[in-house]
Amino acid sequence: MKYVDEFRKPELIRKAAAEIRRLVDPQRHYRIMEVCGGHTHAIYRFGLKDLLPSNIDLIHGPGCPVCVLPMGRVDDALSIAAQEDVIFAAFGDMMRIPGTQGSPLEHKARGMDVRIVYSPSDAIKLAKANPDKHVMFFAIGFETTAPSTALTLVRAKTEKLRNFSVFCNHVMIVPAIRAILDSPDMRLDGFIGPGHVSTVIGCRPYEWIAKNEGKPIVVSGFEPLDLLQSTVMLLMQLQKKEAKVENQYARVVPWEGNRAALRVMAEVFELRPYFEWRGLGFISQSALRIKPAYEEWDAEQRFKVPGIRVTDPKAAQCGEVLKGVLKPAQCKLFGNECTPENPVGALMVSSEGSCAAYYNYEHRKHNRLTSLSLSA
Amino acid sequence: MSDETKLEVRGPIVKFREPQIEMAHGAGGKASRRLVEGLFAPLLFGSQRQPLNDAAHVSIDGARMAITADSFVVKPLVFPGGSIGELAVNGTVNDLAVSGARAEIMVVTFVLEAGLSTVTLQAQIQAMADAAQKANVRIVGGDTKVVEHGKADGMYITTTGIGGLLDGIEVDARSVHPGDCILLSGPVGDHGITILLARGDLDLEGDLQWDTRSILPLVDAVARAAGSGVRWMRDPTRGGVATSLNELARDCGMGMVLFEDAIPVRDGVRGACELLGLDPLHIANEGQFLAIVSPELANAALTALQSTPGGEEARIIGEIRDEPAGAVLVTTLYGGSRIVDMLVGDPLPRIC
Numbered sequence: 001m002k003y004v005d006e007f008r009k010p011e012l013i014r015k016a017a018a019e020i021r022r023l024v025d026p027q028r029h030y031r032i033m034e035v036c037g038g039h040t041h042a043i044y045r046f047g048l049k050d051l052l053p054s055n056i057d058l059i060h061g062p063g064c065p066v067c068v069l070p071m072g073r074v075d076d077a078l079s080i081a082a083q084e085d086v087i088f089a090a091f092g093d094m095m096r097i098p099g100t101q102g103s104p105l106e107h108k109a110r111g112m113d114v115r116i117v118y119s120p121s122d123a124i125k126l127a128k129a130n131p132d133k134h135v136m137f138f139a140i141g142f143e144t145t146a147p148s149t150a151l152t153l154v155r156a157k158t159e160k161l162r163n164f165s166v167f168c169n170h171v172m173i174v175p176a177i178r179a180i181l182d183s184p185d186m187r188l189d190g191f192i193g194p195g196h197v198s199t200v201i202g203c204r205p206y207e208w209i210a211k212n213e214g215k216p217i218v219v220s221g222f223e224p225l226d227l228l229q230s231t232v233m234l235l236m237q238l239q240k241k242e243a244k245v246e247n248q249y250a251r252v253v254p255w256e257g258n259r260a261a262l263r264v265m266a267e268v269f270e271l272r273p274y275f276e277w278r279g280l281g282f283i284s285q286s287a288l289r290i291k292p293a294y295e296e297w298d299a300e301q302r303f304k305v306p307g308i309r310v311t312d313p314k315a316a317q318c319g320e321v322l323k324g325v326l327k328p329a330q331c332k333l334f335g336n337e338c339t340p341e342n343p344v345g346a347l348m349v350s351s352e353g354s355c356a357a358y359y360n361y362e363h364r365k366h367n368r369l370t371s372l373s374l375s376a
Numbered sequence: 377m378s379d380e381t382k383l384e385v386r387g388p389i390v391k392f393r394e395p396q397i398e399m400a401h402g403a404g405g406k407a408s409r410r411l412v413e414g415l416f417a418p419l420l421f422g423s424q425r426q427p428l429n430d431a432a433h434v435s436i437d438g439a440r441m442a443i444t445a446d447s448f449v450v451k452p453l454v455f456p457g458g459s460i461g462e463l464a465v466n467g468t469v470n471d472l473a474v475s476g477a478r479a480e481i482m483v484v485t486f487v488l489e490a491g492l493s494t495v496t497l498q499a500q501i502q503a504m505a506d507a508a509q510k511a512n513v514r515i516v517g518g519d520t521k522v523v524e525h526g527k528a529d530g531m532y533i534t535t536t537g538i539g540g541l542l543d544g545i546e547v548d549a550r551s552v553h554p555g556d557c558i559l560l561s562g563p564v565g566d567h568g569i570t571i572l573l574a575r576g577d578l579d580l581e582g583d584l585q586w587d588t589r590s591i592l593p594l595v596d597a598v599a600r601a602a603g604s605g606v607r608w609m610r611d612p613t614r615g616g617v618a619t620s621l622n623e624l625a626r627d628c629g630m631g632m633v634l635f636e637d638a639i640p641v642r643d644g645v646r647g648a649c650e651l652l653g654l655d656p657l658h659i660a661n662e663g664q665f666l667a668i669v670s671p672e673l674a675n676a677a678l679t680a681l682q683s684t685p686g687g688e689e690a691r692i693i694g695e696i697r698d699e700p701a702g703a704v705l706v707t708t709l710y711g712g713s714r715i716v717d718m719l720v721g722d723p724l725p726r727i728c
Binding site: 045110364 | 396397398399400406407631650653699700701702703705707708709710711712713714715716717720
């Protein structure tokens with residue numbers, strides 16, 4: 001734990017917060033987007049907003065893979081899992097994602113064989129332990145988790161494992177950032193760049209943001225000190241009117257990325273022409289599918305999927321929150337119809353979604369005693 | 377009767393609208409509370425809304441006593457530092473202790489799965505007998521049922537415990553005041569994380585061990601040192617410290633402010649929680665308890681706890697404030713803060 005504690009030392013955090021206060025121009029309003037859901041979660045969990053001046057607005061970006069997955073994809077996967085002798089395997093945080101007929105967890109309570117795994121290779125273990133069943137791994141995530149899915153597919157092919165397939169929902173971060181920047185109502189001063197994704201893709205893919213869009217981006221770690229240091233680095237660039245890619249998370253992120261991981265991804269995956277994102281709509285070349293050479297292990301090829309598109313409930317204003325036009329609590333459904341237990345909109349689904357993070361860590365901070373009924 | 381004791385339970389009336397029972401309803405968090413307050417309580421206890429405690433205080437022919445019921449569903453049956461039989465006795469003793477009572481009598485029911493080995497069963501009956509002797513409680517009766525193979529994870533145990541009330545101690549959420557201190561008897565999360573690692577699904581290893589135990593000696597020490605200042609107690613089992621304190625916050629309408637750096641958490645528990653994205657405050661505990669004590673007597677209670685064997689790691693972890701009303705706020709040394717809600721759903725496979 002020593003490693004983590006170094007990045008949570010109160011005196012260092014206070015120092016970084018003081019540096020931020022020194023750097024901000026009180027006349028100016030700053031809008032900074034943290035792209036990654038892990039950052040959103042950390043910002044709320046560590047209460048970092050309490051440390052920032054009020055004229056720095058943090059806009060929570062699209063980097064939560066659970067949140068951006070459209071309901072139709074969940075329905076498709078569950079329709080496969082509803083077939084006899086199919087085991088649905090997924091990470092724990094997928095269990096509450098809503099389909100139109102309920103989440104995987106609710107399907108499990110109704111009798112579907114749904115298992116939580118902690119890695120794709122656990123799903124392979126599960127397939128080997130259940131030779132008379134078919135194990136479908138519900139793969140999800142940005143470039144962070146895509147390499148381990150790719151390796152698992154290579155292994156399944158090498159070992160000629162016949163009772164295993166992957167339902168692939170892997171998406172890519174850069175097209176999502178591009179879509180956000182293309183949106184007309186989006187005004188941003190800079191980005192806190194994704195940490196874990198960058199361990200795989202490196203920092204180069206962000207260079208266009210600095211060069212073409214003129215926005216600074218700092219790839220950041222996930223501890224309180226990391227996030228504050230990244231904010232300092234962004235503010236220094238803004239002060240000097242610079243726009244470049246910087247790497248605050250160099251202890252983990254190599255500038256060129258992880259070549260072995262990129263290689264195995266290229267071996268197994270190819271680009272989908274387009275893919276639907278919850279809250280953002282269709283984005284071209286933004287997701288990965290399994291190459292024909294691996295189609296025997298591609299659940300979408302192997303099984304019939306309905307492929308019906310399910311529109312999000314109109315009342316949920318996820319798109320506006322995602323673009324920072326609305327704060328989570330300003331959405332009409334927030335906290336009433338839409339809660340982490342019963343999410344209506346995408347951003348309430350995972351603990352990394354901005355609405356769920358705000359709901360869990362922030363919105364009751366200002367409860368007043370008088371707001372509750374006293375019957376003395 | 378003073379004014380505050382006439383207060384009703386505060387907070388909104390809970391309704392149970394779910395179409396079916398999910399695992400989350402047994403996880404001890406929000407869903408569990410909705411099930412109990414929205415379905416069981418209105419049908420069984422009528423419209424009278426009382427805070428729900430770990431044991432009920434009743435009076436029969438003038439004799440006052442406390443009664444509690446508990447059930448134990450643990451997988452694996454034996455884990456580092458304890459087993460289901462021992463847990464069944466200590467869990468019951470502890471539910472009585474935190475409601476201000478000394479366990480005297482227990483009855484137990486075993487639901488056994490066909491195919492359970494006699495050696496396993498005998499070991500658990502023996503564990504139960506040993507724990508009962510250690511905690512000074514008599515097991516006076518019970519019942520046995522056998523269900524088909526594949527239906528009961530080896531065995532389930534349910535218990536009923538009856539105890540006499542401890543002198544000079546009155547536990548009631550409605551007596552909690554702003555300024556009161558929040559005491560915790562030892563490190564959080566050891567039990568839940570030990571069980572999680574013992575299941576072996578995670579490919580994580582740790583040298584954690586947590587012995588289930590009776591907390592009666594610790595509660596007794598607090599009662600003797602600060603009896604009149606003790607407002608409320610709870611053993612934070614399923615749903616952890618966060619869930620217990622959220623229940624109190626809703627029952628008394630006040631804010632629970634915790635000092636993150638004062639909360640004792642072992643490195644192994646912190647490490648596992650960091651890796652798995654869990655909050656130690658949501659992890660189940662056994663053999664620990666929370667006590668709300670008036671500010672004048674809090675230090676006396678703490679000293680008494682720390683000088684009782686097994687209470688050395690007790691700490692004052694926070695205080696009651698007016699705000700945030702009905703919520704739990706964790707504050708850090710560097711000035712950040714966050715709300716910690718009740719556990720939502722079931723972060724882990726069920727523990728007990």
